[in-house]
Amino acid sequence: MKKIRTRFAPSPTGSMHIGNLRTAFYAYALAKHEDGEFILRVEDTDKKREVEGGVADIKDLVTLFGLKWDEFYIQSERLALYKKAAEDLVKSGHAFYCQCEAKNAKREGFSSDKRDRCRDKGLTSGAIKLKVPENETVKFRDFVLREEVSWNTNVVFDATLLKSDGFPTYHLAVVVDDHDMSISHVLRGHDWLPSTPIHLLVYKYLGYEVPEIGHLTDILDPEGGKLSKRKGSTSVRGLLSEGYLPEAIFNFVILAGWAPKDNRELFTLEDFVKNFDISGFQKSNPIFNREKLDWFNGHYIRQKSDSELLDLFDRFLPEGADAVKVKEIIPLIKDRVKKLSDFGPFAGFFFESPKVDKKLLGKNYRDHLKKAVEAIEKNISLDRVPEENSYKIGDFFMDLRVAITGSRFTPPINESVKILGKEESLRRLREVLE
């Protein structure tokens, strides 16, 4: 059987989106499940949109999520290849030079002209465009949709293959590279489906064998439409900086658009590769569900050891927080946080004296707190105070909680007082009693 070779081909044009990352996971699993090869290819053919450090960022992220590429390519270093292919197409009569001004899609809206004016001018320089034939049928079987998709070439436009600056467009580069790199399965976003007939024609005219091609679903925004960077953070970097673990992002994202036969929910990359099956691909677009991501994140946080968490929380700690104290706090908040950035909301009171809203206190709070002060001064367990004074346990601890932390929802208050220390605890109680 032919070796499976897939590629992840992002553009260094901005921060990576979770949809792109998901494509990488799928492509990786598709190859590795069959002991195939995974190739990383940077598609930097639009020099206007390229961002500084984009390539390094892609490599960093792919590595962070545990994907190892077997080969690495950068399209801007392969320009001669594309130029040759484009010129070959002109020679064989399937492409032509064009010197028209670039169209501005934003201004013209949807275009109706499929055929280019330069088609038969016999120009010998400029951009190179595909000469699309009239009234032919092009088709392929999509391995994700498991369905044949076809077009009449009358609806396909004379796409630009080589720009006048010598760089290829996606349409040319993707075909030339996938062939040159012996890619067996092309996996890409749904948004590429409408331009597939262009690629099919290029494959045909270049005499290349067409690989398996599959189009993935788009992850949708809860408001409807494609995920946009404006609504919520959907860039991978953004999620990471909010305190989501790579394990959680991975698990969440692979399950948006793919599902195992046995309803299993928890996957590591290794599990995913092992269980991967093409028939698990979904056909309809999933909606980005923050609650489920939060659940995965909480789950994976709880899987971590306290010392691992100490490192993980590092970026989210208040100014000057010392490691010894943080280490004591971690067991108390581990079951409570959904994101690493929740450290502040749950444990901020350890580092900064809270403003206590007296309205949160019960009517007997003065008695409760006085007795608590006495107990702490004498090093007596706070657990004994309610029974010795016939206080309702819940009421006593709630007043103590509010006085110490300023909130009704906190980690266990007894342990918190111990971590906070005798001095500081007494200081806070007395301040409320003043």
Add this chain to the structure above:
RNA sequence: GGCCUCAUCGUCUAGCGGUCUAGGACACCAGGUUCUCAUCCUGGUAACUUGGGUUCGAGUCCCAAUGAGGUCACCA
């Protein structure tokens, strides 16, 4: 608007002609554990878009309508 794709609980999904009085997960609700919150454990509410076919039999196959998404650049 043309073309393309899709359609099971609120969300992610299982289901690939009879085993579906439709299963799981998140969320939600209720109960238990508990000094609060949370974790954890129990239980519960909740779905086959509509209309035609095909078939002994349709969530599962076909067609249409409707709805949703994508695309129509010398961007990817």
